[in-house]
Protein backbone atom coordinates (compact mmCIF):
# COMPACT_ATOMS: atom_id res chain seq x y z
CA UNK A 182 0.00 0.00 0.00
CA UNK A 183 1.16 3.54 -0.76
CA UNK A 184 2.29 5.78 2.10
CA UNK A 185 -0.69 7.64 3.54
CA UNK A 186 -0.57 11.42 3.26
CA UNK A 187 -2.06 13.50 6.08
CA UNK A 188 -2.51 17.26 6.32
CA UNK A 189 -3.05 18.67 9.81
CA UNK A 190 -3.99 22.30 10.25
CA UNK A 191 -2.80 24.03 13.40
CA UNK A 192 -0.03 21.46 13.83
CA UNK A 193 2.39 23.93 15.39
CA UNK A 194 1.18 23.41 18.94
CA UNK A 195 -1.19 21.52 21.21
CA UNK A 196 -3.36 18.71 19.92
CA UNK A 197 -2.43 19.19 16.26
CA UNK A 198 1.29 18.95 16.96
CA UNK A 199 0.82 15.82 19.09
CA UNK A 200 -1.28 14.24 16.32
CA UNK A 201 1.38 15.14 13.74
CA UNK A 202 4.05 13.53 15.90
CA UNK A 203 2.00 10.38 16.29
CA UNK A 204 1.14 10.02 12.59
CA UNK A 205 4.80 10.70 11.69
CA UNK A 206 5.78 7.85 14.02
CA UNK A 207 3.33 5.61 12.13
CA UNK A 208 5.12 6.45 8.87
CA UNK A 209 2.56 8.84 7.35
CA UNK A 210 3.71 11.59 5.04
CA UNK A 211 2.67 14.49 7.28
CA UNK A 212 1.97 18.00 6.04
CA UNK A 213 2.26 20.36 8.97
CA UNK A 214 0.23 23.52 8.63
CA UNK A 215 1.00 26.63 10.65
CA UNK A 216 0.49 30.36 10.38
CA UNK A 217 4.08 31.41 11.08
CA UNK A 218 6.77 30.32 8.62
CA UNK A 219 9.44 30.21 11.30
CA UNK A 220 7.38 28.24 13.85
CA UNK A 221 6.09 25.81 11.23
CA UNK A 222 9.62 25.04 10.00
CA UNK A 223 10.79 24.62 13.58
CA UNK A 224 8.01 22.15 14.40
CA UNK A 225 8.65 20.29 11.14
CA UNK A 226 12.34 19.89 12.12
CA UNK A 227 11.39 18.82 15.63
CA UNK A 228 9.06 16.11 14.30
CA UNK A 229 11.68 14.86 11.80
CA UNK A 230 14.27 14.66 14.58
CA UNK A 231 11.97 13.01 17.12
CA UNK A 232 10.48 10.40 14.77
CA UNK A 233 13.21 9.82 12.18
CA UNK A 234 10.49 10.37 9.55
CA UNK A 235 11.83 12.67 6.83
CA UNK A 236 8.58 12.82 4.90
CA UNK A 237 7.41 15.88 6.81
CA UNK A 238 6.25 18.78 4.69
CA UNK A 239 5.07 22.22 5.78
CA UNK A 240 2.54 24.74 4.54
CA UNK A 241 1.82 28.20 5.91
CA UNK A 242 -1.47 30.13 5.93
CA UNK A 243 -3.35 32.41 8.27
CA UNK A 244 -6.70 30.64 8.46
CA UNK A 245 -8.52 33.76 9.57
CA UNK A 246 -8.40 34.67 5.89
CA UNK A 247 -10.27 32.76 3.20
CA UNK A 248 -7.88 34.19 0.60
CA UNK A 249 -5.04 32.40 2.39
CA UNK A 250 -7.05 29.16 2.53
CA UNK A 251 -7.44 29.36 -1.25
CA UNK A 252 -3.70 29.93 -1.75
CA UNK A 253 -2.86 27.08 0.60
CA UNK A 254 -5.16 24.68 -1.27
CA UNK A 255 -3.66 25.77 -4.61
CA UNK A 256 -0.11 25.18 -3.30
CA UNK A 257 -1.01 21.70 -2.07
CA UNK A 258 -2.74 20.81 -5.32
CA UNK A 259 0.38 21.71 -7.28
CA UNK A 260 2.48 19.45 -5.09
CA UNK A 261 0.23 16.46 -4.39
CA UNK A 262 -2.10 14.43 -6.52
CA UNK A 263 -3.76 12.68 -3.60
CA UNK A 264 -4.61 13.35 0.04
CA UNK A 265 -5.61 10.55 2.43
CA UNK A 266 -6.31 12.45 5.63
CA UNK A 267 -7.32 16.06 6.25
CA UNK A 268 -7.48 17.06 9.90
CA UNK A 269 -9.10 20.47 10.30
CA UNK A 270 -7.73 21.16 13.74
CA UNK A 271 -6.71 24.85 13.78
CA UNK A 272 -9.07 26.95 15.83
CA UNK A 273 -9.92 28.10 19.26
CA UNK A 274 -11.71 30.65 21.33
CA UNK A 275 -11.02 34.31 20.61
CA UNK A 276 -10.91 37.46 22.71
CA UNK A 277 -13.43 39.06 25.00
CA UNK A 278 -13.79 41.87 22.51
CA UNK A 279 -15.31 40.95 19.14
CA UNK A 280 -12.86 41.22 16.24
CA UNK A 281 -13.26 40.99 12.49
CA UNK A 282 -10.73 40.07 9.81
CA UNK A 283 -9.74 42.35 6.91
CA UNK A 284 -12.24 40.27 4.90
CA UNK A 285 -14.95 41.47 7.29
CA UNK A 286 -15.60 38.15 9.05
CA UNK A 287 -15.88 37.61 12.79
CA UNK A 288 -12.64 35.80 13.69
CA UNK A 289 -14.11 32.83 15.63
CA UNK A 290 -16.47 31.92 12.81
CA UNK A 291 -13.75 32.47 10.20
CA UNK A 292 -11.16 30.10 11.68
CA UNK A 293 -13.40 27.45 13.28
CA UNK A 294 -16.05 27.10 10.57
CA UNK A 295 -15.45 28.89 7.28
CA UNK A 296 -11.76 27.99 6.86
CA UNK A 297 -12.32 24.23 7.37
CA UNK A 298 -15.43 24.35 5.17
CA UNK A 299 -13.49 25.99 2.32
CA UNK A 300 -10.31 23.94 2.71
CA UNK A 301 -12.29 20.70 2.67
CA UNK A 302 -14.22 21.78 -0.40
CA UNK A 303 -11.10 22.80 -2.30
CA UNK A 304 -9.22 19.61 -1.40
CA UNK A 305 -12.13 17.25 -2.14
CA UNK A 306 -10.71 16.24 -5.51
CA UNK A 307 -7.42 15.17 -3.86
CA UNK A 308 -9.33 13.27 -1.16
CA UNK A 309 -11.46 11.54 -3.79
CA UNK A 310 -8.26 10.12 -5.28
CA UNK A 311 -7.51 8.29 -2.04
CA UNK A 312 -8.81 4.74 -1.62
CA UNK A 313 -9.70 5.70 1.97
CA UNK A 314 -9.95 9.50 2.27
CA UNK A 315 -10.77 10.82 5.71
CA UNK A 316 -11.72 14.32 6.82
CA UNK A 317 -11.60 14.89 10.56
CA UNK A 318 -13.03 18.13 11.88
CA UNK A 319 -12.08 19.09 15.41
CA UNK A 320 -15.22 20.35 17.11
CA UNK A 321 -15.86 20.66 20.82
CA UNK A 322 -18.21 19.79 23.63
CA UNK A 323 -18.66 23.55 23.76
CA UNK A 324 -21.30 23.04 21.05
CA UNK A 325 -23.42 21.64 23.90
CA UNK A 326 -22.38 24.03 26.64
CA UNK A 327 -22.04 27.41 24.97
CA UNK A 328 -23.86 27.49 21.62
CA UNK A 329 -26.70 29.98 21.43
CA UNK A 330 -27.10 30.87 17.79
CA UNK A 331 -28.97 33.83 16.44
CA UNK A 332 -29.73 32.72 12.88
CA UNK A 333 -30.33 36.30 11.84
CA UNK A 334 -26.93 37.42 13.17
CA UNK A 335 -24.43 34.62 12.62
CA UNK A 336 -21.43 36.88 13.14
CA UNK A 337 -22.83 38.08 16.47
CA UNK A 338 -22.69 41.76 15.70
CA UNK A 339 -24.95 41.99 18.73
CA UNK A 340 -24.57 39.83 21.80
CA UNK A 341 -21.02 38.67 21.06
CA UNK A 342 -19.40 36.62 23.78
CA UNK A 343 -16.23 34.60 23.02
CA UNK A 344 -17.58 31.29 24.32
CA UNK A 345 -20.94 31.78 22.62
CA UNK A 346 -19.20 32.52 19.30
CA UNK A 347 -16.97 29.47 19.80
CA UNK A 348 -19.84 27.13 20.76
CA UNK A 349 -21.87 28.31 17.76
CA UNK A 350 -18.97 27.79 15.32
CA UNK A 351 -18.27 24.29 16.65
CA UNK A 352 -21.99 23.42 16.46
CA UNK A 353 -22.21 24.61 12.86
CA UNK A 354 -19.02 22.67 12.03
CA UNK A 355 -20.79 19.49 13.18
CA UNK A 356 -23.83 20.32 11.06
CA UNK A 357 -21.85 20.97 7.88
CA UNK A 358 -19.82 17.81 8.45
CA UNK A 359 -22.98 15.73 8.78
CA UNK A 360 -24.44 17.37 5.72
CA UNK A 361 -21.27 16.75 3.68
CA UNK A 362 -21.31 13.09 4.74
CA UNK A 363 -24.88 12.85 3.42
CA UNK A 364 -23.97 14.54 0.14
CA UNK A 365 -20.96 12.30 -0.46
CA UNK A 366 -23.19 9.31 0.10
CA UNK A 367 -25.85 10.69 -2.22
CA UNK A 368 -23.30 11.17 -5.01
CA UNK A 369 -21.90 7.67 -4.49
CA UNK A 370 -18.51 8.79 -3.13
CA UNK A 371 -17.92 5.97 -0.66
CA UNK A 372 -14.13 6.36 -0.42
CA UNK A 373 -14.27 9.70 1.45
CA UNK A 374 -15.58 9.94 5.00
CA UNK A 375 -16.05 13.04 7.17
CA UNK A 376 -16.39 13.04 10.94
CA UNK A 377 -16.11 15.39 13.90
CA UNK A 378 -14.78 14.96 17.41
CA UNK A 379 -14.35 16.52 20.80
CA UNK A 380 -10.77 15.99 22.07
CA UNK A 381 -11.61 16.52 25.75
CA UNK A 382 -10.33 19.32 27.95
CA UNK A 383 -6.66 19.42 27.01
CA UNK A 384 -3.77 21.43 28.47
CA UNK A 385 -2.73 23.35 25.35
CA UNK A 386 -2.45 27.02 24.42
CA UNK A 387 -6.22 26.92 23.97
CA UNK A 388 -7.77 30.03 25.52
CA UNK A 389 -4.51 30.98 27.22
CA UNK A 390 -4.25 34.32 25.42
CA UNK A 391 -7.97 34.86 25.06
CA UNK A 392 -8.65 36.99 28.11
CA UNK A 393 -12.15 35.61 28.57
CA UNK A 394 -12.71 37.77 31.63
CA UNK A 395 -11.57 37.54 35.26
CA UNK A 396 -13.65 34.59 36.43
CA UNK A 397 -13.16 32.39 33.35
CA UNK A 398 -9.42 33.16 33.23
CA UNK A 399 -9.08 32.04 36.84
CA UNK A 400 -11.33 28.98 36.41
CA UNK A 401 -9.35 27.72 33.41
CA UNK A 402 -6.05 28.26 35.26
CA UNK A 403 -7.28 26.27 38.28
CA UNK A 404 -8.72 23.44 36.17
CA UNK A 405 -5.60 23.08 33.98
CA UNK A 406 -3.77 20.49 36.12
CA UNK A 407 -6.74 18.14 35.62
CA UNK A 408 -6.77 18.44 31.83
CA UNK A 409 -5.61 15.75 29.40
CA UNK A 410 -2.06 15.91 28.03
CA UNK A 411 -1.71 16.87 24.38
CA UNK A 412 -0.96 13.22 23.50
CA UNK A 413 -4.16 12.11 25.24
CA UNK A 414 -6.05 14.94 23.53
CA UNK A 415 -4.72 13.84 20.13
CA UNK A 416 -5.71 10.21 20.67
CA UNK A 417 -9.16 10.35 19.02
CA UNK A 418 -7.78 12.36 16.06
CA UNK A 419 -5.09 9.78 15.48
CA UNK A 420 -7.59 6.96 15.90
CA UNK A 421 -9.92 8.49 13.31
CA UNK A 422 -7.01 9.12 10.94
CA UNK A 423 -5.45 5.69 11.11
CA UNK A 424 -7.65 2.97 12.57
CA UNK A 425 -9.33 0.34 10.41
CA UNK A 426 -12.15 0.26 12.94
CA UNK A 427 -13.59 3.49 11.57
CA UNK A 428 -13.02 2.84 7.88
CA UNK A 429 -16.21 3.76 6.01
CA UNK A 430 -17.87 5.44 9.00
CA UNK A 431 -19.04 8.94 8.13
CA UNK A 432 -21.07 11.83 9.52
CA UNK A 433 -20.44 10.91 13.17
CA UNK A 434 -19.24 12.79 16.23
CA UNK A 435 -16.62 11.05 18.39
CA UNK A 436 -15.49 11.47 21.99
CA UNK A 437 -12.79 9.20 23.46
CA UNK A 438 -12.81 7.07 20.28
CA UNK A 439 -16.54 6.38 20.66
CA UNK A 440 -19.48 7.71 18.69
CA UNK A 441 -21.33 10.25 20.81
CA UNK A 442 -24.55 12.20 20.54
CA UNK A 443 -24.71 15.75 19.24
CA UNK A 444 -26.81 18.39 20.97
CA UNK A 445 -30.10 18.71 19.09
CA UNK A 446 -31.41 21.82 20.83
CA UNK A 447 -30.99 24.12 17.83
CA UNK A 448 -31.16 21.56 15.06
CA UNK A 449 -33.81 21.78 12.39
CA UNK A 450 -33.36 20.98 8.72
CA UNK A 451 -34.17 24.61 8.01
CA UNK A 452 -31.37 25.83 10.31
CA UNK A 453 -28.92 23.35 8.83
CA UNK A 454 -29.84 24.51 5.31
CA UNK A 455 -29.33 28.10 6.38
CA UNK A 456 -25.84 27.39 7.77
CA UNK A 457 -24.86 25.39 4.71
CA UNK A 458 -26.03 28.15 2.36
CA UNK A 459 -24.23 30.73 4.50
CA UNK A 460 -20.94 28.79 4.33
CA UNK A 461 -21.23 28.36 0.56
CA UNK A 462 -22.00 32.04 0.10
CA UNK A 463 -19.16 33.30 2.34
CA UNK A 464 -16.59 30.95 0.83
CA UNK A 465 -17.86 31.25 -2.76
CA UNK A 466 -17.89 27.50 -3.39
CA UNK A 467 -20.59 25.06 -4.42
CA UNK A 468 -19.80 21.81 -2.65
CA UNK A 469 -21.99 19.67 -4.90
CA UNK A 470 -20.07 20.99 -7.95
CA UNK A 471 -16.80 20.14 -6.20
CA UNK A 472 -18.05 16.65 -5.31
CA UNK A 473 -19.08 15.95 -8.88
CA UNK A 474 -16.00 17.64 -10.41
CA UNK A 475 -12.94 15.62 -11.35
Ligand SMILES: NC(=O)c1ccc[n+]([C@@H]2O[C@H](COP(=O)([O-])OP(=O)(O)OC[C@H]3O[C@@H](n4cnc5c(N)ncnc54)[C@H](OP(=O)(O)O)[C@@H]3O)[C@@H](O)[C@H]2O)c1
Pocket residue numbers: 190191192193194195196197215216217220242243244245270271272273274292319320321322379380381382383384385386387388
Ligand atom coordinates in the same frame (compact mmCIF):
# COMPACT_ATOMS: atom_id res chain seq x y z
N1 LIG B 1 -7.69 22.30 24.36
C1 LIG B 1 -8.95 21.96 24.59
O1 LIG B 1 -9.36 21.73 25.74
C2 LIG B 1 -9.92 21.83 23.46
C3 LIG B 1 -11.22 21.35 23.74
C4 LIG B 1 -12.12 21.21 22.68
C5 LIG B 1 -11.73 21.51 21.38
N2 LIG B 1 -10.47 21.99 21.15
C6 LIG B 1 -10.13 22.31 19.75
O2 LIG B 1 -8.91 21.65 19.44
C7 LIG B 1 -8.27 22.33 18.36
C8 LIG B 1 -6.79 22.49 18.68
O3 LIG B 1 -6.66 23.37 19.76
P1 LIG B 1 -5.54 23.23 20.89
O4 LIG B 1 -6.25 22.99 22.16
O5 LIG B 1 -4.48 22.31 20.46
O6 LIG B 1 -5.04 24.75 20.96
P2 LIG B 1 -3.66 25.44 20.58
O7 LIG B 1 -2.54 24.84 21.35
O8 LIG B 1 -3.93 26.91 20.75
O9 LIG B 1 -3.46 25.10 19.04
C9 LIG B 1 -4.23 25.72 18.05
C10 LIG B 1 -3.53 25.57 16.72
O10 LIG B 1 -4.30 26.29 15.74
C11 LIG B 1 -3.47 27.25 15.12
N3 LIG B 1 -4.23 28.44 14.75
C12 LIG B 1 -5.05 29.18 15.53
N4 LIG B 1 -5.54 30.21 14.83
C13 LIG B 1 -5.03 30.11 13.58
C14 LIG B 1 -5.14 30.88 12.41
N5 LIG B 1 -5.86 31.99 12.37
N6 LIG B 1 -4.47 30.47 11.31
C15 LIG B 1 -3.71 29.38 11.33
N7 LIG B 1 -3.55 28.62 12.42
C16 LIG B 1 -4.20 28.98 13.53
C17 LIG B 1 -2.40 27.59 16.17
O11 LIG B 1 -1.27 28.20 15.56
P3 LIG B 1 -0.12 28.93 16.47
O12 LIG B 1 0.77 27.82 16.94
O13 LIG B 1 0.53 29.84 15.49
O14 LIG B 1 -0.83 29.63 17.56
C18 LIG B 1 -2.13 26.21 16.72
O15 LIG B 1 -1.29 25.47 15.86
C19 LIG B 1 -9.03 23.64 18.17
O16 LIG B 1 -9.90 23.53 17.08
C20 LIG B 1 -9.82 23.77 19.47
O17 LIG B 1 -10.98 24.52 19.29
C21 LIG B 1 -9.56 22.15 22.15
